Amino acid sequence: MPLDGTSILHFLGCGAAFNPALGSTAAYVREGDRLLLLDCGESVFERLLRGHVFDGVRELNIALSHLHSDHCGSLGSTVLYARFSLHAEVRLLMPPKEEAYAASVRTLLGFYGVPEDAWRMMVPAGLQPFETVRSLRYVRTDHDPRMICFSFELETPAGGIFYSADTRTTAQMEAFIASHSRIAAIYMEMAEQDTPGSIHLPLARLQAALPKELRKKTFLMHLASSRCEDLAREAGFSVVRAEQDS
Ligand SMILES: [Zn+2]
Numbered sequence: 001m002p003l004d005g006t007s008i009l010h011f012l013g014c015g016a017a018f019n020p021a022l023g024s025t026a027a028y029v030r031e032g033d034r035l036l037l038l039d040c041g042e043s044v045f046e047r048l049l050r051g052h053v054f055d056g057v058r059e060l061n062i063a064l065s066h067l068h069s070d071h072c073g074s075l076g077s078t079v080l081y082a083r084f085s086l087h088a089e090v091r092l093l094m095p096p097k098e099e100a101y102a103a104s105v106r107t108l109l110g111f112y113g114v115p116e117d118a119w120r121m122m123v124p125a126g127l128q129p130f131e132t133v134r135s136l137r138y139v140r141t142d143h144d145p146r147m148i149c150f151s152f153e154l155e156t157p158a159g160g161i162f163y164s165a166d167t168r169t170t171a172q173m174e175a176f177i178a179s180h181s182r183i184a185a186i187y188m189e190m191a192e193q194d195t196p197g198s199i200h201l202p203l204a205r206l207q208a209a210l211p212k213e214l215r216k217k218t219f220l221m222h223l224a225s226s227r228c229e230d231l232a233r234e235a236g237f238s239v240v241r242a243e244q245d246s
């Protein structure tokens, strides 16, 4: 049976920073005793435990899109638990040649009191491929101008996956579409309105940038309210649903 590209990523949450009811937006891939985590916001540790996602994990790989706390707020507990309770190997996947970003992640782990020998940094190219996710690539995006922020591109047997939990531009998504003949799924943040100076992406701008035929396989996330879901569906998009909310 061909792999359904929309079932590769499992979601722990799909909320925006101030919508804890939906959990911090984060996704994972679990294969055997290996776990790949995309972002690690405030609710992630609790949902990993509650959903038994951690059970039996021996290798934890974490990719962080940026350091707003709804994307890294439970990184300390997650790394400490994985290392000292699960005795797992913990890798922080870091974009290559982004020393300033790696330094801020290191500082953050230090503030959280995580010993340096509890984890190691690795470029994604060093990751042994998962059956579903063959590779992961960081792409710089424009979200909060005071921070270094990334989107992710994942290559899978079902085609490419683009993932951007926080961004205010469609440029990287458009470049991804142009460079991929097969697209498994697109995961994008959305904001209801176009507010001047906002660091988020209004739905109207996403609609304008995205070919109509790709809307069904474009899943919106980082939702600020239940109205976001209604607007997204009205416009023909799909909406992320977290496993523990469905
Ligand atoms: Zn966010």
Ligand SMILES: [Zn+2]
Pocket (backbone or CB within 6 Å): 066, 068, 143, 144, 166
């Ligand atoms: Zn953010």
